[in-house]
Amino acid sequence: MSSTISDIAKLAGVAKSTVSRFLNGGSVGEATRKKIEKAIKETGYTPNPFAQSLKAKKTNIIGTIVPRLDSYAASQTLIGIDEQLKEMNYQMLISNTSQSLEREIESIYSFANQKLAGIILLATEITDKHIQAFEAVNIPVLLIGQEHKEFHSLIHDDYHAGYEMGQYVLEKGYRNIAYLGVTEKDIAVGVKRKQGFKQAISEGPECQVHYYETEFNIPAAQASAYKIIKESKPSIFVCATDNIALGVLKATYSEGLTIPKDLAITGFGGYEVTEIIHPSLTTAKFFYKEAGQTAAKHMVDLVNERPIEKLTISKYEIIERESVDTNSKHIL
Amino acid sequence: MSSTISDIAKLAGVAKSTVSRFLNGGSVGEATRKKIEKAIKETGYTPNPFAQSLKAKKTNIIGTIVPRLDSYAASQTLIGIDEQLKEMNYQMLISNTSQSLEREIESIYSFANQKLAGIILLATEITDKHIQAFEAVNIPVLLIGQEHKEFHSLIHDDYHAGYEMGQYVLEKGYRNIAYLGVTEKDIAVGVKRKQGFKQAISEGPECQVHYYETEFNIPAAQASAYKIIKESKPSIFVCATDNIALGVLKATYSEGLTIPKDLAITGFGGYEVTEIIHPSLTTAKFFYKEAGQTAAKHMVDLVNERPIEKLTISKYEIIERESVDTNSKHIL
DNA sequence: AACAAAAACGGAACCGGTTCCGCTTGAAAC
DNA sequence: GTTTCAAGCGGAACCGGTTCCGTTTTTGTT
Numbered sequence: 001m002s003s004t005i006s007d008i009a010k011l012a013g014v015a016k017s018t019v020s021r022f023l024n025g026g027s028v029g030e031a032t033r034k035k036i037e038k039a040i041k042e043t044g045y046t047p048n049p050f051a052q053s054l055k056a057k058k059t060n061i062i063g064t065i066v067p068r069l070d071s072y073a074a075s076q077t078l079i080g081i082d083e084q085l086k087e088m089n090y091q092m093l094i095s096n097t098s099q100s101l102e103r104e105i106e107s108i109y110s111f112a113n114q115k116l117a118g119i120i121l122l123a124t125e126i127t128d129k130h131i132q133a134f135e136a137v138n139i140p141v142l143l144i145g146q147e148h149k150e151f152h153s154l155i156h157d158d159y160h161a162g163y164e165m166g167q168y169v170l171e172k173g174y175r176n177i178a179y180l181g182v183t184e185k186d187i188a189v190g191v192k193r194k195q196g197f198k199q200a201i202s203e204g205p206e207c208q209v210h211y212y213e214t215e216f217n218i219p220a221a222q223a224s225a226y227k228i229i230k231e232s233k234p235s236i237f238v239c240a241t242d243n244i245a246l247g248v249l250k251a252t253y254s255e256g257l258t259i260p261k262d263l264a265i266t267g268f269g270g271y272e273v274t275e276i277i278h279p280s281l282t283t284a285k286f287f288y289k290e291a292g293q294t295a296a297k298h299m300v301d302l303v304n305e306r307p308i309e310k311l312t313i314s315k316y317e318i319i320e321r322e323s324v325d326t327n328s329k330h331i332l
Numbered sequence: 333m334s335s336t337i338s339d340i341a342k343l344a345g346v347a348k349s350t351v352s353r354f355l356n357g358g359s360v361g362e363a364t365r366k367k368i369e370k371a372i373k374e375t376g377y378t379p380n381p382f383a384q385s386l387k388a389k390k391t392n393i394i395g396t397i398v399p400r401l402d403s404y405a406a407s408q409t410l411i412g413i414d415e416q417l418k419e420m421n422y423q424m425l426i427s428n429t430s431q432s433l434e435r436e437i438e439s440i441y442s443f444a445n446q447k448l449a450g451i452i453l454l455a456t457e458i459t460d461k462h463i464q465a466f467e468a469v470n471i472p473v474l475l476i477g478q479e480h481k482e483f484h485s486l487i488h489d490d491y492h493a494g495y496e497m498g499q500y501v502l503e504k505g506y507r508n509i510a511y512l513g514v515t516e517k518d519i520a521v522g523v524k525r526k527q528g529f530k531q532a533i534s535e536g537p538e539c540q541v542h543y544y545e546t547e548f549n550i551p552a553a554q555a556s557a558y559k560i561i562k563e564s565k566p567s568i569f570v571c572a573t574d575n576i577a578l579g580v581l582k583a584t585y586s587e588g589l590t591i592p593k594d595l596a597i598t599g600f601g602g603y604e605v606t607e608i609i610h611p612s613l614t615t616a617k618f619f620y621k622e623a624g625q626t627a628a629k630h631m632v633d634l635v636n637e638r639p640i641e642k643l644t645i646s647k648y649e650i651i652e653r654e655s656v657d658t659n660s661k662h663i664l
Numbered sequence: 665a666a667c668a669a670a671a672a673c674g675g676a677a678c679c680g681g682t683t684c685c686g687c688t689t690g691a692a693a694c
Numbered sequence: 695g696t697t698t699c700a701a702g703c704g705g706a707a708c709c710g711g712t713t714c715c716g717t718t719t720t721t722g723t724t
Contacts, residue, residue, distance in 0.1 A: 002445075004710055015674040020712055027671055029720095046445050050386040051711035054679050069414075070407040070604075079401050082428050094426050096414050113334075113378050218608065246608050253610050272402075276550065276578050277609050278585050336680055347704040352682055359701055383681035387709050 003043040011039035023047065053115060061091045062299055063111035064120045067099045072242075072271040073288050077122060077144060080292020088300050090117070105129050112137035117303045120144060120295055123153075125185050140302035144295050146188050147311060152302065154295050154312040158192035158268075161284040161316040165193075165266060166200025168318055169236060172326060174264065175207040178234035180214055180224060180244055193240050193268060210234070214244060221247025229255055235264065236324070242269035245281055249323075260325040270319060279322035286316050335375040343371035355379065385447060393423045394631055395443035396452045399431045404574075404603040405620050409454060409476060412624020420632050422449070437461050444469035449635045452476060452627055455485075457517050472634035476627050478520050479643060484634065486627050486644040490524035490600075493616040493648040497525075497598060498532025500650055501568060504658060506596065507539040510566035512546055512556060512576055525572050525600060542566070546576060553579025561587055567596065568656070574601035577613055581655075592657040602651060611654035618648050 009016040012035040022028045022036045039045070053059050062085055066074050082092045093116065097103035104121070108130070111119050118139055121130075123146035131150065134141050143153035169177060179197060184190040194211070201209055210232055214224035221244040228234065229251065239245035245267030249259070257263045259279050267274060270285025291314040301308045320326060341348040344367040354360045354368045371377070385391050394417055398406050414424045425448065429435035436453070440462070443451050450471055453462075455478035463482065466473050475485035501509060511529060516522040526543070533541055542564055546556035553576040560566065561583065571577035577599030581591065589595050591611050599606060602617025623646040633640045652658065 005712095006710075016711080017675075017713075018673055021673085024712080026713095027673090029672055032672080048386070048710050049446055050382045051679085051709075054380070054382040054386055054681085054710085055712050057679075069401075069411050070404070072402070075402040075407060079428065079430075082401075083430070092426075094424075096411065098411075098415070114381055249610070250608065273605050273608065276582065276605065278581070337682095338680075348681080349683075349705075350703055353703085356682080358683095359703090361702055364702080380680050383679075383709090385709095386680080386711085387682050389709075 002048075003045045005045075005047065007043060008036065008039045008045050011043070012036045057115060059091075059115050059117055060089065061093050061114075061116045062118045062120060062296070062303075063093045063095060063107070063114075063116040064122070065095045065097060065104055065107045065111075066122045067097055067104075067124055069094075069096050072273070073145075073269060073286070074122060076288035077292040077295075080289035081120060081296045082292075084293040084296035085300070088296070090296075090300060099124075101125065101127060101129075105133050108133040108137060112139055118142070118299045120299055123148075125187075140299065142295055142299050142302065144291060146186075149310075152298065152308065152310055154291055154298065154314060155188060156286040156291065156314050157316050158188045159196040161268060161286070161318075162193035162196025162198075163200045164196075164316075164318055165238060165268070165284050166197040167204070168320075169238060169266065169324075170200065170204040170207065172264075172324060174236040175205075176233070176235045177201075177207065177209045177238060178228050178232065178236070179209060179211045179238045179240075180221065180228070180248065181211060181240040182213060182216060182244070189240055189268075197238065214247075216241060216243060218243055218247040218250070221245075222251045223247075225251035226255070229257075229263070237263065237265045239265065239267050242267035242271040242274050242281065242283055245283070245323075246273070246277075249277070249281070259323050264324045266324060270317075274319075274321070282321045282324040283319055284316050285319050287314055290314065334380075335377045337377075337379065339375060340368065340371045340377050343375070344368045389447060391423075391447050391449055392421065393425050393446075393448045394450045394452060394628070394635075395425045395427060395439070395446075395448040396454070397427045397429060397436055397439045397443075398454045399429055399436075399456055401426075401428050404605070405601060405618070406454060408620035409624040409627075412621035413452060413628045414624075416625040416628035417632070420628070422628075422632060431456075433457065433459060433461075437465050440465040440469060444471055450474070450631045452631055455480075472631065474627055474631050474634065476623060478518075481642075484630065484640065484642055486623055486630065486646060487520060488618040488623065488646050489648050490520045491528040493600060493618070493650075494525035494528025494530075495532045496528075496648075496650055497570060497600070497616055498529040499536070500652075501570060501598065501656075502532065502536040502539065504596075504656055506568040507537075508565070508567045509533075509539065509541045509570060510560050510564065510568070511541060511543045511570045511572075512553065512560070512580065513543060513572040514545060514548060514576070521572055521600075529570065546579075548573060548575060550575055550579040550582070553577075554583045555579075557583035558587070561589075561595070569595065569597045571597065571599050574599035574603040574606050574613065574615055577615070577655075578605070578609075581609070581613070591655050596656045598656060602649075606651075606653070614653045614656040615651055616648050617651050619646055622646065 005016045005019050009019045014032055019036055068074055085092050095107040120142045123143045126148050141151050143151050147153045147155050181194050182190045214221050225248040237248045245265050248265050252259055252263050267281050267283040270283050274281035274283050298308050337348045337351050341351045346364055351368055417424050427439040452474045455475045458480050473483050475483050479485045479487050513526050514522045546553050557580040569580045577597050580597050584591055584595050599613050599615040602615050606613035606615050630640050
């Protein structure tokens, strides 16, 4: 079946060291080069990657740990990473952890054991065990989505996105605001976005803001929204993620309210679905694919021991759509 | 750093062949077993997978080729495959081809070169080059989503889903129907669904059906829908995929028509988004995750040369939602 | 033409496992 | 008390590459 370097050597009538040199750009004479080329063409030889990696004690594979595959943010980021890595002749290996932090840890060790060149973690929460694992494995690590002083990270500009979203909401005249956030364990989504938003509020005109906390999934957000609508009758929901906004949207429909007249909604993320639905969702769009690409570049830099910034901040963009009333000035 | 089997052997005072036997369940005495266990515990030794694979000429990795990561069907299927493989102590390696058939071919050869145990292809179209590649690499292959007589395949029951959708639409009283399909190169989506649908129509009462063809993406479907609405004023759009249905939905909004009163819509797929949007979409739901799981099981059977059916058909379910008017009897 | 330097090449060791083969030992069988 | 056999173990070869080192050949210089 598949031939080995010895086969090629025999066919070409040279030593296998010569074939190896030929393959790796060592010095080989014109005549032998021809012979080897011919032999390789004839047999369709390609080197056995295991033998290579065994010797090299290293691969050109970058492991990517992802909490879930069925999320727009995750898949876009993966696509970005993958595209860029391919271009630089690296391979991506995905480990889906199904939102289990424990599995993340396992994946780190497993990747290290497989001698991967580096690890990219689409992070949600960085625990002590993560730190411990990263330190133990001793291979380059890059965090996406969360910041940590000890590791290289690439984050979205959650703070400023929150800030600008706050300004935007105030500017549109909303004064009775419900901010529907998530656990503060998630620094990026739970803390930074809220902080930025709060800052904008504190700089703006007098207004009423209630802060709530819910889960990341749509049904939970929907349930929370029902309660909040009953309780405090806000004129706008500022949701910490697009998914939460979708939950609020469903609740709003069920209550027979119209968007944005009775109730406005905003999200964060820029998921594709926010454009498809009707009314389309005003949101702070992050650039997941681009972030993945630069993450890949940075990872390769790290692998090759080229210096890179410890922290990179990816940009965002507020996208104005139909779920916010952009004309009327509400409550004065 | 990471220790080798020789280190363990030295530490335990035995030959490395003994350590290997210990690891692989050969015969080892009680005393030496203890010593080896101790040595392994002390060093945290884990075998080098490259050395193992080099010798074994095989891995326990199943390669999965997927045309795109950012699709509900794809990600759910991948999740199913991954979960199941993990449970059976196999690993999944994903190759995203960004909808390039050429890259699919490359991936097949690349997987073979990496000595993967098997290949699962989330298929869209099977070309001669595919067949050629599969025959050349000589490792187990399983197709998901498309059927081919030469290879093991797992398909969704497109024909019957189409058939039942046809019955359903007729039963609800619709008689002026636009069927918005896709290229017939895609046997499953482009041919089978339509065939089933046609069959149902032919068995039903007199009615008017126009068949159209569009692309898989939302904007293209939207554009097609505009034209069709102008031309033939159908009372219902039967769309070959949920994404196409979403495009039609957008067109419908833009035209100021209300769903389902003025125009009803159905899809195929059962994507998550179809439940989130308003009105929610009536659709034929396929069980992607489950399909992925059984695909994984079948693949492992193939790898271990256990016989399996050449063709497996995954089930479906018509989900009735708001985008079809279930009360009124339309045009008589 | 003589000689130094550089290029070309072969041989062997090595990466870290697995497996085959053969030797030793102790227990069971007769 | 031999013989028999299996369990336990070590040694060596092997998987398919890369790399070091030393020898031969070529090239260039004077």
